[in-house]
Amino acid sequence: MYTSVQEKRKIPMREKHLLWKALLVIYLCSYSVNSNGQGTQAYDPEKTYTAPTDNQVKAKLSQWQDLKFGLFMHWGTYSQWGIVESWSLCPEDYPFTKRTGPYADNWFVYKQAYENLQTTFNPTHFHPEKWADAAKAAGMRYVIFTTKHHDGFCMFDSKYTDYKITSTKTPFSSNPRSNISLEIFNAFRKKDFMTGAYFSKPDWHSEDYWWSYFPPKDRHQSYDKKLYPERWQRFCDFTYHQIEELMTGYGKLDLLWLDGSWAGMDMAPIVGMARQHQPGLLVVDRHGAPEYVNYLTPEQKIPDHYIPVPWETCMTMGRSWSYVEKENYKPARQLIQMLTDIVAKNGNLLLNIGPGPEGDWHEAAYQRLADIGKWMQTNAESIYGTKPFAPYRQDKFAFTKNEKARYVSYLPAEKEMILPATLSFPLTDINHKSHIALLGATQPLKWEFTGDVVTVSIPETVQQQLAGEAVWVFKIN
Structure with a gap:
C-alpha cells in the first residue's frame, strides 16, 4: 500500500521526516520505559480509572488511601545471583533482559541453571519480625510481597507445582518457617499492617505457558492459544487455583496486586472467587480492565500533577527491585520528599526493598527507614489521613x-x-x-x-x- 502511494505521488523529504516524527510521537505516547528500562503502558489515569461499586471495596480503598506509605518486597531465588528478578529469562532484547555469567551464551542452559537455583536457596537469616519492626518504625502501614514473580517460583506452599520454597528440592523447606509468604503476612499483621499479595499472572516455568514444544520468543505464551485452547485453559485454571490458595490459606489479605497484563485472561471468575474468600479485597490488575484496577500504579516515577483518583507510586529504595550486592540507596532526605510530594498529589508511596539470599536486608536499608521514622515522629500528622x-x-x-x-x-x-x-x-x-x-x-x-x-x-x-x-x-x- 505504501509503495503504490509513492508511485502515484513522490513524497518530499520534509513530509517524510514529519511523518516519521509523528509516528514516533504516537509510539512514545502508547509505550514508555521506566528507569530500569522495563516497558510499561502509558500512564493515563483520568481516562482509564473506574471507581469500584462494592461498598466493602470502597470502604477498604478509603482506608488504604489514608495509610499513605507501604513496603514492597521483591524476593526469590534470583537474589543468589544478585540479578534482576525473572527478566533475564525473557528472550527479548532489552537492557533489563540481558544475561550475565557463565551460562549467558546459551538461553536453554541459562534457564536450566537459573531454575536450578531452587536447590541452593536457603535464607536462614529470615526473620520477618525484624522487617516488620523496621517498617513500622519508619511509618509504613501496609506491605506487598512477591508471592510469585514471572519466573514461576512460588514463595508459598502451592500444591500445584514443585517449583516452590517448600519443595524438598529447596534446602529451606526443612526450616519450620519455610512458607515464607505466610510468615511475612503473619509478622506484619501482628504490627497492624494491611497485607497484600503480589502475584504474576505469566509463569515462565509452566509448560502450559512456555510450552517447550514451541521455544518462547518473548514474554507471552509460546503458542497460539486459539490453536491450543485446552492448554491455555489448563494454564488459566492453574492460575485460578494458585490465587485461591493465597486467598484461603494465608489469613486475612487486603490487597491482590497482579502483574503481567500481557497474559490476558478472564479476570471475572478470579476476582469473584478472591472476594468471596476475602470480602472487600482491593484488586490491582495492572494495566488490565478498569473494573479490576482499584487504584493506579505508576512505576518508578511520580506524576507531575494532582490526580483525583486513587493511585500509588511503586518505587525502589535503591536502583533495583531485586537484591544486588552493592546497592546504592536513595538518601532518606530524598525519600521523605518523595512521600510528601506524592501525598500532596493524592497518592501513596510503595517503597521497595529487596532481601538478600541469606534472608535479610542491607544495613543501609534499615538506616534509611530509621531516618524516615525520625522525621515521621514529628511530621506524620501532615501525611496520614490527609x-x-x-x-x-x-x-x-x-x-x-x-x-x-x-x-x-x-x-x-x-x-x-x-x-x-x-x-x-x-x-x-x-x-x-x-x-x-x-x-x-x-x-x-x-x-x-x-x-x-x-x-x-x-x-x-x-x-x-x-x-x-x-x-x-x-x-x-
Missing part, C-alpha cells in the same frame, strides 16, 4: 489537610539546610484568629497575609533548631 488541597504542589510547597488543620510543607533544595527567615505561600480562608506553627518547634511564629498570600517569619532560634530537616511543615489551625 487529603490534598489546591494548589496541591506549587514551587517548593506541598498542601495537605485533615478535619482539624491544614499543612503547608516546604521541600528545600538539595543543599538547602536552613529555613529562610521569611517564607510566603498561597493560602485562602485564613484570618487573624488563625494559628500558624512549625511542627517540631514550640516558639510562636509571626505572620501576615495579603490577599491570598501568607508570609511567615521564622526566628533564628527556630531556624537553627530545625536545621537539616528533609521537609519543614507549617500547621495552620
